[in-house]
Amino acid sequence: xxxxxLHLPTLSVQEGDNSIINCAYxxxxxxxxxxxxxxxxxxxxxxxxxxxxxxxxxxxxVTVLLNKTVKHLSLQIAATQPGDSAxxxxxxxSGTYKYIFGTGTRLKVLA
Amino acid sequence: xxxxxxxxxxxVLKTGQSMTLxxxxxxxxxxMYWYRQDPGMGLRLIYYSASEGTTDKGEVPNGYNVSRLxxxxxxxxxxxxAPSQTSVYFCASSEAIRTPYGYTFGSGxxxxxx
Numbered sequence: 001x002x003x004x005x006l007h008l009p010t011l012s013v014q015e016g017d018n019s020i021i022n023c024a025y026x027x028x029x030x031x032x033x034x035x036x037x038x039x040x041x042x043x044x045x046x047x048x049x050x051x052x053x054x055x056x057x058x059x060x061x062v063t064v065l066l067n068k069t070v071k072h073l074s075l076q077i078a079a080t081q082p083g084d085s086a087x088x089x090x091x092x093x094s095g096t097y098k099y100i101f102g103t104g105t106r107l108k109v110l111a
Numbered sequence: 112x113x114x115x116x117x118x119x120x121x122x123v124l125k126t127g128q129s130m131t132l133x134x135x136x137x138x139x140x141x142x143m144y145w146y147r148q149d150p151g152m153g154l155r156l157i158y159y160s161a162s163e164g165t166t167d168k169g170e171v172p173n174g175y176n177v178s179r180l181x182x183x184x185x186x187x188x189x190x191x192x193a194p195s196q197t198s199v200y201f202c203a204s205s206e207a208i209r210t211p212y213g214y215t216f217g218s219g220x221x222x223x224x225x
Binding site (some may be wrong): 008025032034036042043044046049089091093095096097098099100101102103104107 | 113115142151152153155156159161167169170201203208209212213214215216217218219
């Protein structure tokens, strides 16, 4: 898994601070979005999803915001912990079998 | 633990060799997928199987074949490996083609073709 992250943008945050990870999606017809977390050497793991009829959805320590006007998605992680260190990427779907996956952002949590 | 199991975890092949990547899920999911993940690119769909008995091409099917052996198992075959197929391969499954909670992914197979 390490080779996958060579070209990724990196966000470094202090432990305990809030993190905001952004994603620009490509298809204005997309109506379902997912955020995934991928730890080194592991497969992607579902974090939270949102449908296009919503602007905001909250989970445990995570919030996803959707701005359809500018085709932008963000993931907010409250009180970031060392275990949050990973690559995060979004995925969009327009009602077919096909998801379009973003390239991801690496989150580094500083102690 | 329930989930998606991929074998092998690592593999090195010589150009022209063949191999099969195995995938099994124990969640009684109908749909299964094979993706590849390359540096600087998002996951790309190679093949998918919407349900047992069906398979379809994804974005990047060239050089690959698949078999949906039964509801649990979905294998990916490289008939004549090429260096361009060096990648991390992920198998995934879901209840249906488009379902809440997205897909459950396996831990990946890291393939190097020399």
